[in-house]
Amino acid sequence: MPDSTTSRTSLTLASTIESVNTVEHTAEDFAARAGFDSDTVPNIAMAVREAAVNAILHGNAYDISKRITASFEANSDALVVRISDQGPGLDPGTIPDPLAPENILRGSGRGIFLIRAFMDEVHFRQLHPGTELTLIKHRAPAQPPA
């Protein structure tokens, strides 16, 4: 039974592949300590990894002068992860559907799709410059709207 204590941690990291691994491992540890089960923790870690890849590769484009931030918060209701970059900004409406027949054999473009598949909520916010992705995993399955 999760308690009502809120725990938080945050990271500011360089735009490198090593940072992707750091964010992924932090997400894995944080989700496990927050009480998510062993089936859910790897999915959360993968979604957070994909968000970090998106921030570093597509947002900051490996620019060493730019940073990403990753913040993690767990409360009695959910795990909330925010990943932000300093890139030109991402319009989620322009992301192609990787399941569409014309895209199914593309060698890229599945990251945001996987994030949405493994998290309960995904929100985009423009930072001018940059993009913040908020990933939310509820402790219990989300209730369908009435």
Place this chain on the structure above:
Amino acid sequence: MSMKVATRQVDGVTILDLSGRITLGEGSITLRDTVHDIAAKGSKHILLNLGEVSYIDSSGIGELVSAFTSVKNAGGELKLLNLTKKVHDLLQITKLYTVFDIWDNEASAISAFKQ
């Protein structure tokens, strides 16, 4: 853990035994370079054994797709062998499970190249 590749030949099929993580960076690049090299040497029948692949991300999935299409476009065939549950689930989610020719028995997979 980064990805490792061991290559062997069985009945005209080049089998790549992959292990570790196929992720953005080293793992994906290793897979791309290895498939490119063996295709350049004339291998038309390539079997990727993913039984020891512990993790794959979207970049790794993308490299599998790129390997599949590049071998196919060169007139060859690329099949997958021994998917772990995680990789199986990811290919299901991304609707790639029916794109790849996937086997769980090496001898059967090798025979399938001869049809």
